Amino acid sequence: xxxxxxxxxxxxxxxxxxxxxxxxxxxxxxxxxxxxxxxxxxxxxxxxxxxxxxxxxxxxxxxxxxxxxxxxxxxxxxxxxxxxxxxxxxxxxxxx
Numbered sequence: 001x002x003x004x005x006x007x008x009x010x011x012x013x014x015x016x017x018x019x020x021x022x023x024x025x026x027x028x029x030x031x032x033x034x035x036x037x038x039x040x041x042x043x044x045x046x047x048x049x050x051x052x053x054x055x056x057x058x059x060x061x062x063x064x065x066x067x068x069x070x071x072x073x074x075x076x077x078x079x080x081x082x083x084x085x086x087x088x089x090x091x092x093x094x095x096x
Contacts, residue, residue, distance in 0.1 A: 047085035054079045
């Protein structure tokens with residue numbers, strides 16, 4: 001789902017709210033999430049899951065084409081842990 005599709009979905013669900021307000025709400029939500037993650041905070045959305053920043057250490061990797069060893073610098077990545085509700089919905093639809 002794209003951000004524009006999310007806004008359309010919200011517009012269908014809440015027709016009394018104008019599109020510009022919905023766009024501001026969605027953009028504001030994403031900006032708040034980005035700000036929190038960039039400050040190292042954890043974001044927990046019940047039923048959906050948890051976003052948190054993890055640090056990956058520097059390592060030596062290999063270019064698969066040339067075989068040359070290269071240094072990969074340390075970096076931070078966002079890790080998502082799925083929530084119970086989402087996990088059960090995914091597994092029930094998959095027929096598992």
